[in-house]
Amino acid sequence: MSTTATTSTPPSGARWSPGSLVRARGREWIVLSGSDAEVLRVRPVSGSEEDHTYIHLALEAVPVADASFPKPDLSQKAGHDAALLLRDALVLSLRRGAGPFRSFGQIAIEPRAYQLVPLLMALKLDPVRLLIADDVGIGKTIEAALIARELLDRGDVERFAVLCPPHLVEQWVSELEGRFHLRPVAVTAASAARLERNLPPSESIFTTHAHTVVSLDYIKSERRRAEFLRACPELVIVDEAHTCASTGQSRHQRYELLKGLVGDSTHGAHGDPRARARHLVMLTATPHSGDEEAYFRLLGLLHPDFAALSSATGDEHKKLRDRLAVHFVQRRRPDIAEWREGSLFPHRETTELTYKLTGAWERFFNAVLAYCASVVAQAGDDTKKQRLNFWGTLALMRCVASSPAAAVQALRTRAGLEEEVAEDDVEARVFDGAADALPHDDVEPPAGSEAEALTALITQAEELAGQAGDPKLKVLTDHVVELVKEGFNPVVFCRYIATAHYLGQHISAKVKDVAVGVVTGELISGARKEKVELLGDAERRILVATDCLSEGVNLQDHFDAVVHYDLSWNPTRHEQREGRVDRFGQKSEVVRTTLLYGANNPVDGAVIEVILRKADKIREELGVPVPLPDDGHTLSQALMKAVLLRNREPEGKRQQTFAFVEMEEAKTIETRWLDAAEKAKKNRTVFAQRRLKPEDVLPEWKKSLAALGGKEDVQHFTSRALARLGGALEPMSNSGRRGFKAPLDALPEDVRERLDVEGLAGSILIDFDYPPAPRCRPVQRSHPLVSVLAETMLERTLGNVASADVSDPGVLGRVGCWIADGITSRSLVALVRLRHQLTSQRGHQVTTLLVEEATAIAWTGAPTQLEGPDALALLSPLPVADPPPHVRERTVTQALGQLETRLSELDAFAERRAQALLADHRRVRAAAEALGRYSVKALVPADVIGLFVLLPKVD
Template structure:
């Protein structure tokens, strides 16, 4: 039994495949040698795409020997219809990486870049193609996608991923993101790019072990994984990943175990200062070492500190970057190579406004006297107690500040949420077992991030209850304040007895000025004559589940309930999130009002039918405010967006937050640095009351002047109109070269279905319908095509094959809006993948079982000296010594027949393609035509054998020459990069080098101090700064930069891997690395010749 080698074609489990890996350490069992091989199937079937198997145990497994042209000399071998044959060739073209041309005994390869849009169900913008082209020019695709919120970074990452998959460059992929975004990523990659990912969490591991056994390893089983950053940072999970990754690729392997790492919201994993690394950051530092390509996504990659920004860049591309406090000219040049950043305002400066405007509008509320008095009473309690408690120490001040921040936030949210919290706070008075230590632990627990809103609420309740118990030690201080607030609540109707009862619409709830204004807004913007408008919706955001429940009860008391009203909160099931998202985006759905906590709505794209957002309360963190707004103010929004929040001149807190909102709107481009300062400032205002609006403005101006983000990111590649235009032109050229258009898509699907016993027919307006389902496609059609209604499938949608058919011009913008009654079938759709695989398999299976003979005949106008043209189609595949198929493509060679056989000129062949209308099917006398063809075929067949030898010789010489040139060029560039990187790490321990390090570290420390405005925190920063001055000695140099030695060690290993293994293997031609497979024959006879 012939044992395959990496790169060879095999038939296994009745499917064609490429051998990716062969375990050289064969085992002997029962006296027989066994080889473990890993294969990748190439018939375009979606599942499984890969297998690991024991070669000797597979039935009918064989190394594929050779292909042959069909035996046209056999009169019984009938030609295929031209339509079927052309669709067969289309399928082969579309699943290749490029195409070849042959002229004057020379073969030229033309790669087909930018095929990803044709495989993706997205409305692709020109600026989104730009990062794809950039990634394809890089030996390793290491990119920081830093576009503004809502520009479509996920789409850009998906297109790059799809492009690299189509070019056979990547297989094993990890996506790291916040937990709340896992489902969004899974859905987006499946729905838009037809790439399946497994969300790896505790539940999935339990399920896997239950099905496959306790020893099952998810890092080996699943080739594409989505995992949350906080799950992967856990020590046991991370260690399992590292151990498995080391097993996946031996130490001497040229390749890393994972092909692509995508990190969303990457700024959350940045280091903050030199020796200050979070668990998230250390996790990413470890994981990135095992991944070949890296895509980091963040709208705010720079938090104002160069040392943090460069720390992130070092994890993205450790060959180009190192963590430092000051960027030099070389760093700025490297940033332009790897960072792409565009802002909405910049893209809107073109001839057409790409994105709608965003308006911020306050909703004035007239608070009742009792409501104002409640705000005043809480303010007095907060300020009075904080000032007194702070005298006892820092710990006391922090705990008191946290308690009062919860109470204040909840009052700003709703009087109901505040009352729930308040009675919980004061009823703890006298619980002597809860002192300052217990209060401190409860505070830490409440501060810990958690996504379940019910659990979050309970933790905060515990914190204010335990904090209240601790404060009861200062009874004389707190009792007067607490008594006043309790009396105000009772007078408003929020007594403890009322609060303890379950809230529902049947109870008469106290007057609420904010809700009254909210309900008036609903009537004004969403209703007419007490009926909801069909084209308007609103998202009401709140931080608290208590407020969400309260608003539901208030709306129900006004007669607004399901299905017009729905809620989303942290802890909602994944399927519920999907269901509500789909309903909210569906213009035909009755859902009009969505009340959501920000945890639940994070990552959801809700712009299709909604242009209004109302903030029930303003989040104190500006980035959370921006994330809320970004749910509707994003790519795909057709109308101007208006963001509402409540304002009042009666309450200082609301006036201050209104001022903050206006500032956030104006400094969105610098939100990475300014947002952090605003966050700290808001907390300082509510815990100390020492910040004025004038002080806020001053801090913003200082931050914009001192922070490094603007200067450090100034060299980022922001693209240009000419570059975007060039990307569109290249994509259009690729489509023309491959014959990609909606008509050819439909024809390929129809012919594939006919081969399998089915059919589609055009309805008109370039839409189609399945008139007969192939028996073996039944489940596929039911799961991916038929319209689902309440878990039932059956209704037949119309099929379209171009994004243009599901776009609608709204307000001058083309908006991508696939309707429920329409299915967009691009090449990546499972049904189109099935169609491609039907044809692709015809290359490998025998003619008697395929329903195709892989040749066809037509007649047309040819020049007088040609009786016939035989278009021989080959598939050429080149394999390097790493086993990678670095070139695959179609080669069409037209041979002219008269008195002899010779290739016709490329110019004439192109003219024939242009004038294809002059070529038509032979409707009669096919047998007579076949006999004429047989008279020529022996000569053509013999010539084709000689041709293959000529093609192989030409390829061998030209490819080796080109690979040698590319190898030398890439080797020189990589060696230069490694040398520069090593030089930057080789600091000498002399006085000059030590002084440079001191300056760099002190610059970073001073930057932190300058951007800290809280007086107490500033004293801490000053103390750190002074200590750093004293501590920097040669020993401290070693301690602070011990990671340099680790980086140098890693750099040495990486250089050895790249220079000695990857590049020589990649830029080489394997000994039998040229495979030329005959595919089919298209015969064109001159009219009247037979």
């Protein structure tokens, strides 16, 4: 990569380039990217890029001319508070910051430093081919979205698509909109026809809409895949990437899609330079699921050479691993500790509770077990019928173990196992399948079709469902009451819809003054999220949910405990459930998890001892989870069949404990699982990111915070700005709650109108922490409230001086003088906005971007000179006194004269900042020559926003 600080060339024939100042229509404008020789894209010098407009040069009645930024005037007097507001308004209004990261002014979060590692890795690759395999809850979505936002703001890409399982589409749209100020379009089976309506024949959804979130199930078919590859954006993010590499027809289609994305396809994309140059970011918490073939297929998507790691040895293997290390990042939670960023994740406390079936409940359960065992033992020679009958017995066992309500539903649905029913459908509804099936598999599966044998069981189930005394339910309700008393807000996960409503009804009757909500797959994605948010408004709350919420909706903002009411037969689901609560952003220091199971339930016993405990042991030893290697559920089926047949033994010989380790089926599962864990352990050294250390990342992060303003800066500015305009913040700490009440009705009319457009009106509740307090909106530097306040004050202060109303509290003034503590000599502080042109050239493509920086330069007595944060900080201390009016006016007049003599020093300062910006880009973008040539040009003179004189205290 070549970088210089020479002058960049405007577009051919253009007189003005990004950052130039022009005068048109009676005011000054800044030229933006996207201008050409005929049309200028501009924004007001005192406005934001959202206020941009277009000027057609040939149509202007008064020709467009060069302009200069208006200098401060003696009439624009400012006190100390106004000077601070001006400084902070300038800093917080910047969206195209000049720091090492172009995007941080555009995002609504403060990412943790460790989350910048994938971004820094991506910036050193061309094309970006990256697999982010961080642990559940660390923040892979944030890490991938940061890459997308940065590449967009650098001009490296114009379009991107996120490919994800269908139940994650809405979550991705919400994250990109709420945290990254992007407006992607959801492309699903339900929305595609509407989006395609009225499109010209040559256009597609993906050329018309620059940013899309696409359902993998919708796009994977051959016809749609070909259309997507034809119009595919320059950047593609693939969530749950491991589901695109494993076997099976559905997964094979996904894999063919990804092969086409990277230019490795038999369907026409091979050799396509667009595909070879395409950026690909893949996300998964389980890169190695025990399937060696799938694992190396995933690696091959990064580069075909990496698939050879499966057979490479010696030096060849080491070289491939070294190459692979720059494309992979995988961190466990303990790996994050070295970043020393405080307590990022809560401490997880795990509890196990058991219940014992007695009386009618025990008799019913034993009757069901006996029925299921007889069906398994008496199956005929028809292989398909054997499988279907066995799955029917498993379905019934699971529903009965869940709740009487689920048992009734399953027993009543008796037509589902006839010949015409697809085997895959029945199997998927019985077993705990892949993550991308979660929203759709909480319906109770059919139990069987033998009417006579089931009639008595139906009668028993209906009687139990309508009466009190359920031992499992009692253990749960007692535990939930205790959790609420201790201050926790729990989520109770169960397997079936009927069970969820059964629990919701009984818990509501048991606990008082606590909001109880039930969310199941009966609700569409948006409705599920809305119900969770509504429940989160309650002071104390309990959520009952099926696994439709164990992926796709983050629950850490409102809940801090998880109860597994029904055991999953797939340990990954337990981690998914707990990961909804125990994840980045959880404010509680402790998260509770509870496992509930039957003490005299042999099915629960097998799952606990053979599957769940083994999963915990492997995770504890390895540090990351390893999925159960159970393709086709063959191991689970063998285990459950053994349990059922053992249940037919005479009462005296029947095993009554959970000592299942001697079962042949259990040993088979353990052997295959340990083998998968050993392979994952060997490969972990490939995935673990050790090249980028905290000391490589933290300086860049600190620079960005200093340049753009952090959480404390946002809170101080918002509080002072609202108070100045008549809408002071009211802290809610008096009521024992976090957050503030912001009365917007008292603000000036034009400010209210701008806020109303953003959906902000009346009195709103806000919080500057994330996650926010209940019922509060999270407010950060790019929130509309902050943006409108900052831009309003800049516009009123930097607008037409002659027409400015000095009595307007929004007019801050641009010159001031006060006596400051800690100042030993007269100091002159110039608050400036620097404009730079950042030009990149890749091949024949030249991109010129405007980058801006809010900073200061201070002269504190020859030869002392302060710059940047040190100069800005001089404005912070409260003044100890004001000089007499005549002294203040004389001092400011002298300062304005001195400024004219120091313009060359300001130009030199701007040049130094351009060189520093160039160094920032060289550092984070260091890579091959293919990344192109960069140049940075300081646009002088700098915009002098304010000029302030600090006088020493005279004893």
